[in-house]
Amino acid sequence: MKKLLCLAAVAVVAAPASALAQSAPSDANKTNAAKVCKLMKSTAGATAFTALIASQNSGTKVTAKNAYGKCVSAAAKKDAAQAKAAKSSANSECKAMTKEQLAAAGFGTKPNAFGKCVSSKAKADKADADKAEVAKARTTANAAKQCKQEGATGRAFGKCVSAKAKAQNDSVQS
Numbered sequence: 001m002k003k004l005l006c007l008a009a010v011a012v013v014a015a016p017a018s019a020l021a022q023s024a025p026s027d028a029n030k031t032n033a034a035k036v037c038k039l040m041k042s043t044a045g046a047t048a049f050t051a052l053i054a055s056q057n058s059g060t061k062v063t064a065k066n067a068y069g070k071c072v073s074a075a076a077k078k079d080a081a082q083a084k085a086a087k088s089s090a091n092s093e094c095k096a097m098t099k100e101q102l103a104a105a106g107f108g109t110k111p112n113a114f115g116k117c118v119s120s121k122a123k124a125d126k127a128d129a130d131k132a133e134v135a136k137a138r139t140t141a142n143a144a145k146q147c148k149q150e151g152a153t154g155r156a157f158g159k160c161v162s163a164k165a166k167a168q169n170d171s172v173q174s
Contacts, residue, residue, distance in 0.1 A: 024080075025076035025077055025079065025080040026080065026083075028083075029076045029077075029079040029080045029083065030072065030076045032075075032076075032079045032130060033071075033072045033073075033074075033075030033076035033078075033079050034072050034075075035134075036071075036075050036133060036134060036137045037068055037071035037072050037075055037137075039134065039137055039138060039141065040052070040071065040137045040138075040140065040141040040144075041067075041068060041071075041141075043137075043138060043141035043142060043145065044141035044142070044144040044145045044148070045145055045148070046064060047064075047148060048141075048144040048145045048147070048148035049067060049068075049071075049141070049144065050062060050063070050064045050067040051144065051148060051153070051157050052140065052141070052144040052157075052161060053067040053068075053070050053071050054067070055155075055157055055158030055161065056074070056158075057070055057074070075133075078133075079130075079133075082126060082129040082130075082133070083122075083126055085125075085129075086121075086122045086123075086125035086126040086129060087118065087122040089121075089122075089125055090117070090118045090119075090120075090121035090122035090125060091118050091122075093117075093121055094114055094117035094118050094121060095114075097117065099113070102114065102117055105117065107120070136165075136169075139165050139168045139169055140161065140165045142164075142165075142168065143160070143161045143162075143164035143165040143168060144157075144161050146160075146164055147160035147161050147164060
């Protein structure tokens with residue numbers, strides 16, 4: 001009985017630690033996030049950037065000093081999730097391919113053809129997601145700059161940014 005309780009206690013403590021280790025953003029995720037946040041800050045300006053990050057981080061105090069860090073932290077987590085989704089999608093796509101299809105696609109006939117397929121497709125999917133994220137960041141930063149110039153503050157600022165970014169995205173897609 002004591003052994004069972006000890007094992008249960010170890011499992012409860014170890015499970016959250018392993019879950020956190022798997023979801024922690026990598027250095028590459030942090031680098032990508034820093035680029036996106038730097039773009040947003042330079043496009044929107046320091047005060048609009050701080051207001052934008054504050055509107056996205058309800059429940060936490062955002063100041064001019066910590067806005068960039070909060071932006072990088074959130075963007076790195078999102079980047080890690082995008083990388084995971086890209087790998088999962090690539091894995092599914094490559095599993096559906098036969099050995100002949102893998103060879104025809106240029107991944108070869110050796111046992112590592114599947115790995116080459118997943119790696120190649122995951123990188124391509126992640127690159128597409130990164131391009132979309134940069135475009136979204138630029139649009140959001142421009143919207144934040146406009147809303148700040150209009151004098152919007154607080155919740156009104158967040159709603160203004162959301163509406164303007166949506167309008168800009170809709171006009172680009174049309």
